[in-house]
Amino acid sequence: MPKMSSRLVARPSFEITMSDSRTVFELQDIRRTYQVGSEFVHAIDGLDLQIQDGEFIAVIGTSGSGKSTLMHTLGFMDSPTSGQMSFEGEDVSHIGRAERARLRSTRIGFVFQSFNLLPKLSVLDNVLLPLIYGRQNPTNKKELGLSVLERVGMEHRASHRPSQLSGGERQRVAIARSLVNKPRLILADEPTGNLDTKNRGRIMDLFGSLLDEGITLALVTHDTEVAQYAQRRIRMEDGKIVEDDGR
Amino acid sequence: MNPIVDIYTGASNGLREVWANKVRTLLSMSGIILGVAALVAMVGIVQGMLGNMRASFERSGGVLRLEVYPREAPESQQHIAGISPGMTWRDIVAIEKAIPLADYVTPIVDMSWESFIANGRRERSMLHGVTPDYAGISNRKLDYGRFIADSDIDAKSPVIVVGSYIAGDLFRNIENVVGQQLRVRGQVYTIIGQFEPTASRGFGRSRRGWNYEDRMNYIPATTAMSRYKGDDGVNRIEILASSVEAMPDLMSQINNTLTQTHRGIQDFEIRTQDEQMQELKKLENSFTYSLGGIAGISLIVGGIGIMNVMLASVSERIREIGVRKAIGARGHDIFIQFLAEAVVISILGGLFGLVASVGLLTLAQDLIPQGENISNMPVTAMFYGFLFSSLIGLASGIYPAMRASRLDPIDALRYE
Ligand SMILES: Nc1ncnc2c1ncn2[C@@H]1O[C@H](COP(=O)(O)OP(=O)(O)OP(=O)(O)O)[C@@H](O)[C@H]1O
Ligand SMILES: [Mg+2]
Numbered sequence: 001m002p003k004m005s006s007r008l009v010a011r012p013s014f015e016i017t018m019s020d021s022r023t024v025f026e027l028q029d030i031r032r033t034y035q036v037g038s039e040f041v042h043a044i045d046g047l048d049l050q051i052q053d054g055e056f057i058a059v060i061g062t063s064g065s066g067k068s069t070l071m072h073t074l075g076f077m078d079s080p081t082s083g084q085m086s087f088e089g090e091d092v093s094h095i096g097r098a099e100r101a102r103l104r105s106t107r108i109g110f111v112f113q114s115f116n117l118l119p120k121l122s123v124l125d126n127v128l129l130p131l132i133y134g135r136q137n138p139t140n141k142k143e144l145g146l147s148v149l150e151r152v153g154m155e156h157r158a159s160h161r162p163s164q165l166s167g168g169e170r171q172r173v174a175i176a177r178s179l180v181n182k183p184r185l186i187l188a189d190e191p192t193g194n195l196d197t198k199n200r201g202r203i204m205d206l207f208g209s210l211l212d213e214g215i216t217l218a219l220v221t222h223d224t225e226v227a228q229y230a231q232r233r234i235r236m237e238d239g240k241i242v243e244d245d246g247r
Numbered sequence: 248m249n250p251i252v253d254i255y256t257g258a259s260n261g262l263r264e265v266w267a268n269k270v271r272t273l274l275s276m277s278g279i280i281l282g283v284a285a286l287v288a289m290v291g292i293v294q295g296m297l298g299n300m301r302a303s304f305e306r307s308g309g310v311l312r313l314e315v316y317p318r319e320a321p322e323s324q325q326h327i328a329g330i331s332p333g334m335t336w337r338d339i340v341a342i343e344k345a346i347p348l349a350d351y352v353t354p355i356v357d358m359s360w361e362s363f364i365a366n367g368r369r370e371r372s373m374l375h376g377v378t379p380d381y382a383g384i385s386n387r388k389l390d391y392g393r394f395i396a397d398s399d400i401d402a403k404s405p406v407i408v409v410g411s412y413i414a415g416d417l418f419r420n421i422e423n424v425v426g427q428q429l430r431v432r433g434q435v436y437t438i439i440g441q442f443e444p445t446a447s448r449g450f451g452r453s454r455r456g457w458n459y460e461d462r463m464n465y466i467p468a469t470t471a472m473s474r475y476k477g478d479d480g481v482n483r484i485e486i487l488a489s490s491v492e493a494m495p496d497l498m499s500q501i502n503n504t505l506t507q508t509h510r511g512i513q514d515f516e517i518r519t520q521d522e523q524m525q526e527l528k529k530l531e532n533s534f535t536y537s538l539g540g541i542a543g544i545s546l547i548v549g550g551i552g553i554m555n556v557m558l559a560s561v562s563e564r565i566r567e568i569g570v571r572k573a574i575g576a577r578g579h580d581i582f583i584q585f586l587a588e589a590v591v592i593s594i595l596g597g598l599f600g601l602v603a604s605v606g607l608l609t610l611a612q613d614l615i616p617q618g619e620n621i622s623n624m625p626v627t628a629m630f631y632g633f634l635f636s637s638l639i640g641l642a643s644g645i646y647p648a649m650r651a652s653r654l655d656p657i658d659a660l661r662y663e
């Protein structure tokens with residue numbers, strides 16, 4: 001497989017001419033620049049990327065190379081400073097806060113290294129939380145919540161508090177939460193970073209099984225073993241993709 | 248998108264948060280609780296006191312009552328002032344005869360404070376000599392017996408109608424004191440009537456009332472003149488007009504009649520209750536505004552307390568805000584959530600305040616005089632106290648809620 005820094009480098013200008021309807025994301029010349037005092041930090045520095053439906057991508061790279069920033073950008077939590085970005089065929093380079101919130105709640109599931117469950121809510125309520133903000137009001141909310149908990153093998157802990165669970169269990173609940181809105185794409189920033197080897201394996205198996213349901217997956221990891229689960233590996237360095245074995 | 252769902256979700260989140268932080272919430276509510284309780288209780292107590300004053304005003308004839316007081320003759324008449332006989336029984340007769348607009352006329356022969364003696368007990372109370380018309384002016388009810396009659400006036404009878412104070416204190420074990428005898432300044436009187444107490448019925452207290460009216464006792468005016476004064480002078484005249492419209496005519500007719508009986512000397516003045524009415528209203532207003540101001544300030548202080556707690560709550564929950572935003576909450580959702588929390592706190596505070604105020608008023612009922620028309624709760628004050636406290640909660644929640652809603656999700660998630 002040839003290594004390419006990017007597939008889209010040669011394209012002269014961005015148009016919404018998606019190669020096919022199976023393209024989830026298309027990013028071109030994305031930059032994210034932070035100003036710290038008088039200095040500029042280029043967290044993402046001219047990045048091109050295309051993500052196809054059903055792909056399982058692992059993003060690797062040294063600390064500070066911009067992996068999290070990329071995830072935030074893909075997850076509509078952050079906007080690029082410049083560049084073109086389209087999602088499901090729509091230009092999303094300049095969408096506003098409300099539209100980004102809508103996409104976060106309906107199209108994207110996010111899984112964090114530190115789980116980020118709300119400690120005061122039960123496991124089930126944590127899982128149901130995205131439904132409130134997604135504005136869908138399914139009638140069988142509770143069953144839906146229980147079914148995704150079942151999917152991750154946590155339905156027997158539905159009424160527990162997150163603090164009563166182990167790290168691996170918490171991450172499974174967090175994955176259930178990311179699934180409840182039936183997202184197109186799940187993004188995970190070092191989801192196994194806080195887990196031991198055994199739990200790491202279980203979580204990765206779980207992610208793997210999601211692919212069968214047509215979910216697209218992108219995760220950041222430092223762990224080469226974890227990266228082996230993915231079909232496509234992207235290496236970042238200084239805010240750029242320096243290696244991509246998926247094409 | 249759907250405001251009802253937003254508010255419902257916000258309120259239930261708010262309630263959960265309130266429940267999870269019971270102690271802190273209670274502390275932050277304390278300002279609102281105290282503010283509402285103080286407002287309602289103070290208004291209730293003041294309304295009670297003013298209600299008593301108003302009731303006593305109404306009992307004494309209200310705005311229809313006129314009083315004629317003696318006065319020094321004007322400068323221009325000083326040299327001939329001696330030709331006026333002053334205020335006498337003849338004035339009463341003249342008014343009764345000449346002025347049909349006056350429904351009731353009575354002289355007041357004012358003996359002021361006297362010692363009343365019976366059963367070996369002695370009690371100080373007030374004694375007035377009046378005519379039967381007094382009953383029509385004062386409008387007071389008798390528990391037992393009758394009021395002074397025309398025959399008592401003609402015969403200068405040694406009879407007395409006593410208030411509940413004398414009845415209760417001199418004859419402790421006797422419910423109906425009619426027929427009993429008592430002495431005033433060496434003169435013996437037979438009790439023919441006993442007034443109903445003006446207040447405190449139904450509270451299990453003695454028959455003894457708490458208003459000054461309960462310390463008033465009446466004998467026939469002619470008896471007072473012959474036994475104590477030795478002439479037919481009267482201290483003042485009380486008149487009840489037939490209607491408010493008749494008042495101006497009545498006043499000039501009284502003026503004409505008395506000018507005649509006083510031989511042209513203007514040594515009397517006619518007073519209406521109008522001024523007293525105005526005074527009462529002024530008093531009510533000043534109480535309302537000063538209490539409203541104090542309560543308003545304490546509610547604002549309560550609001551600052553809520554704002555303080557909400558700001559603390561926001562910075563304590565930055566991470567939670569980040570999580571909620573990351574999974575799709577808009578700024579607006581977070582805003583509603585925190586605002587609802589502040590409103591829930593203040594509404595609960597307001598409700599607790601109302602409960603506390605009912606308690607305070609129940610306690611105060613045993614401490615302040617109560618009239619028949621005031622034992623109920625000040626509903627208007629309750630309504631406004633509650634409304635105002637909710638609005639304060641809303642206002643004090645806006646700034647913290649805005650801070651929360653504007654947090655950037657990534658910054659918030661990174662926050663330790
Ligand atoms: N808010 C910010 N202000 C300034 N610089 C920032 C900010 N966020 C990120 N950066 C910088 O951007 C660069 C990329 O950060 P990012 O968090 O994406 O790295 P990463 O690849 O996820 O690293 P790690 O593996 O340690 O998580 C870093 O140099 C970081 O210091
Ligand atoms: Mg990172």
